[in-house]
Amino acid sequence: MTELPEEAARYFPYKEVRPHQDEFIRTVFDAVEEGRSALVEGSNGLGKTVSALSACLPKAVEDKLKILYVARTHRQHDRVIEELKAISEKQPVSGVSIRGRHEMCLNHVVTRFTTDARAIMEVCELLKARNRCPYFRSIDEKSDEYADLQMEIAKLPYKASEIQSICRRKGFCPYELVKSSLSDVNVVALSYLYVFDPEIRMVFLKNLEKSLSKIILIIDEAHNLPETAVDISSSKLALFTISRAEVEAKKHKYRDIAIFAEIVRSEIERAIEGTNRETLVQPDFLLNVVREKAAVDEPKTFFERIYSTGIAIKRNLLAEGQYPRSFIHGMGEFLLRWLATANDEAYVRVLRKYTSRNGMDTARLEIVALDPSRITEPVFSSTYSNIIMSGTLQPFDAYKRIARLPEDTVEDVVPSPFPREHIHPLICCGVTTAMEQRTPEMYCKIVKRIEEVVESTPCNTGVFAASFGVLGALVGNGLKKAIGKPLFCEHRNMTSRENEKMIAEFKAYSKAGGAVLLGVQGGRSSEGVDFPGDQMNSVAIVGIPYAEPTPRVKAQISYYEKHFPGYGREYGYVLSAMKKASQAAGRPIRTLDDMGAMIFLDNRFASAYCQSFLPLWIRDSLKILPDDDGAIARDLRGFFKRAS
Numbered sequence: 001m002t003e004l005p006e007e008a009a010r011y012f013p014y015k016e017v018r019p020h021q022d023e024f025i026r027t028v029f030d031a032v033e034e035g036r037s038a039l040v041e042g043s044n045g046l047g048k049t050v051s052a053l054s055a056c057l058p059k060a061v062e063d064k065l066k067i068l069y070v071a072r073t074h075r076q077h078d079r080v081i082e083e084l085k086a087i088s089e090k091q092p093v094s095g096v097s098i099r100g101r102h103e104m105c106l107n108h109v110v111t112r113f114t115t116d117a118r119a120i121m122e123v124c125e126l127l128k129a130r131n132r133c134p135y136f137r138s139i140d141e142k143s144d145e146y147a148d149l150q151m152e153i154a155k156l157p158y159k160a161s162e163i164q165s166i167c168r169r170k171g172f173c174p175y176e177l178v179k180s181s182l183s184d185v186n187v188v189a190l191s192y193l194y195v196f197d198p199e200i201r202m203v204f205l206k207n208l209e210k211s212l213s214k215i216i217l218i219i220d221e222a223h224n225l226p227e228t229a230v231d232i233s234s235s236k237l238a239l240f241t242i243s244r245a246e247v248e249a250k251k252h253k254y255r256d257i258a259i260f261a262e263i264v265r266s267e268i269e270r271a272i273e274g275t276n277r278e279t280l281v282q283p284d285f286l287l288n289v290v291r292e293k294a295a296v297d298e299p300k301t302f303f304e305r306i307y308s309t310g311i312a313i314k315r316n317l318l319a320e321g322q323y324p325r326s327f328i329h330g331m332g333e334f335l336l337r338w339l340a341t342a343n344d345e346a347y348v349r350v351l352r353k354y355t356s357r358n359g360m361d362t363a364r365l366e367i368v369a370l371d372p373s374r375i376t377e378p379v380f381s382s383t384y385s386n387i388i389m390s391g392t393l394q395p396f397d398a399y400k401r402i403a404r405l406p407e408d409t410v411e412d413v414v415p416s417p418f419p420r421e422h423i424h425p426l427i428c429c430g431v432t433t434a435m436e437q438r439t440p441e442m443y444c445k446i447v448k449r450i451e452e453v454v455e456s457t458p459c460n461t462g463v464f465a466a467s468f469g470v471l472g473a474l475v476g477n478g479l480k481k482a483i484g485k486p487l488f489c490e491h492r493n494m495t496s497r498e499n500e501k502m503i504a505e506f507k508a509y510s511k512a513g514g515a516v517l518l519g520v521q522g523g524r525s526s527e528g529v530d531f532p533g534d535q536m537n538s539v540a541i542v543g544i545p546y547a548e549p550t551p552r553v554k555a556q557i558s559y560y561e562k563h564f565p566g567y568g569r570e571y572g573y574v575l576s577a578m579k580k581a582s583q584a585a586g587r588p589i590r591t592l593d594d595m596g597a598m599i600f601l602d603n604r605f606a607s608a609y610c611q612s613f614l615p616l617w618i619r620d621s622l623k624i625l626p627d628d629d630g631a632i633a634r635d636l637r638g639f640f641k642r643a644s
Contacts, residue, residue, distance in 0.1 A: 307332030430627025433543025466543030
């Protein structure tokens with residue numbers, strides 16, 4: 001057993017160290033001490049959050065570095081602050097979690113515009129400039145009290161919600177208080193965008209009063225980063241936006257912009273007629289429309305004018321106290337992005353047909369980024385140290401190359417802290433969701449296997465399908481009738497509030513006979529939610545969530561194949577799917593006392609190739625079952641009998 005480094009031990013707040021937690025801390029501590037990055041895979045239950053903080057704080061405090069802890073959800077941000085509070089009882093440390101301006105604001109004039117973060121920022125700045133926000137005005141009016149509060153925030157860890165509650169009582173702006181405290185605290189918990197979106201990062205670092213070279217960056221659930229980086233670099237222009245821009249231009253008497261918007265809309269509608277779902281288009285698709293249909297000789301000059309016109313409209317609306325949205329501005333922003341990426345092989349352009357929220361068929365143009373490293377490398381190459389961690393990061397070489405991590409990055413796979421007898425992964429042969437075998441007979445067989453899982457599970461069961469299409473087929477082939485327990489089903493376009501309500505109701509059945517949660521791999525429920533204890537005793541992974549081989553997916557594979565010969569399909573197709581499956585499989589195992597079964601219902605998981613992408617803690621205990629009725633039931637009954 002590795003002993004904790006003495007410096008890290010001073011910050012580790014608990015009396016006992018979990019199995020292998022000391023190895024995790026040592027790996028991170030050594031990397032930070034040397035100013036290197038670390039790529040660390042560790043399973044659920046290891047205590048990665050407190051381990052990373054304890055390992056990084058000694059160097060951060062000694063050298064006056066800032067720790068930025070990046071995670072996806074507010075719950076994860078709050079967890080960072082909770083661990084910091086435990087640490088602060090042993091050593092003086094401070095920290096804050098950040099939420100967006102629209103979530104922190106107390107001014108009802110601003111919160112009316114919660115659908116548009118940029119508009120909220122502009123309304124906020126206008127109100128401050130005109131001295132019309134009482135929460136901002138009180139900072140000057142009660143400056144001594146505000147200064148005392150700043151000093152208090154700089155001493156201890158505070159969640160964003162706690163700061164908001166304090167400010168509601170005292171009449172201060174919580175967003176300004178968080179912003180003003182950034183330079184004084186040891187740790188900031190925040191979302192990916194603050195660090196990896198170039199525009200947001202520039203403003204954030206100014207408030208932080210630190211350059212990237214003075215930052216230790218901890219990235220939690222880092223398997224999500226490549227996809228997030230691609231989203232940051234991509235852009236969309238919907239037919240709805242173009243139509244509204246046309247109406248807006250007519251209203252404000254910009255005749256040439258209105259004519260241009262009408263022409264672009266007509267050309268997209270014509271082009272989409274012969275498209276099944278999506279097709280790649282060349283940069284000239286838009287440029288030819290500009291030159292030939294709209295008779296514009298200098299597209300860049302014209303696009304810049306569209307963009308600046310939109311800005312002027314927004315400013316005028318703000319001045320009149322109206323909602324500062326401009327569809328012309330949005331269209332101009334996209335058009336300039338189209339020009340900027342026209343000759344860049346790291347982007348493709350897609351014309352996509354889709355169904356809107358109100359059920360109408362429509363379309364949009366998309367600029368799709370193919371290279372995550374365009375977003376990640378400028379950060380990773382500039383920070384003091386990067387700690388990249390998740391339960392699903394292997395193969396490391398692939399992650400390092402895709403994200404372009406520094407060459408001297410440390411790598412470590414930390415063993416699972418769970419006793420092997422608590423983890424029961426099974427692969428069921430004889431079933432698959434491979435496209436050519438998706439027949440009613442196959443789906444009925446899968447439903448029968450899920451029925452075995454549910455009947456043999458003491459309380460709650462999770463079922464995560466490869467896609468919504470597979471999910472729908474399971475329901476259509478009698479899943480609800482077969483399982484004999486209440487079924488909670490995820491659906492497309494489900495809001496976060498609807499999802500949270502559904503999850504809460506599902507969890508409650510852990511004390512009422514059990515229920516079944518049906519969702520998709522890669523969805524909210526299969527990655528962002530914990531199900532400790534009886535909240536999920538078993539999980540069925542139905543199929544491998546390979547992406548539909550659309551033109552954009554093929555373009556991604558081709559891009560990686562060009563830059564990483566021999567690895568295009570693996571990097572652009574296989575890795576993402578296997579990480580989603582692995583994340584879903586980990587839902588029942590959250591604490592050291594949990595005992596969970598993971599049943600992979602697809603014979604493709606039995607191949608050595610697919611198994612090589614599963615986390616070590618799954619591979620170590622993996623068992624392949626024959627294609628026999630009752631095999632799953634017999635195996636699971638034995639496992640849960642031992643568990644009791």
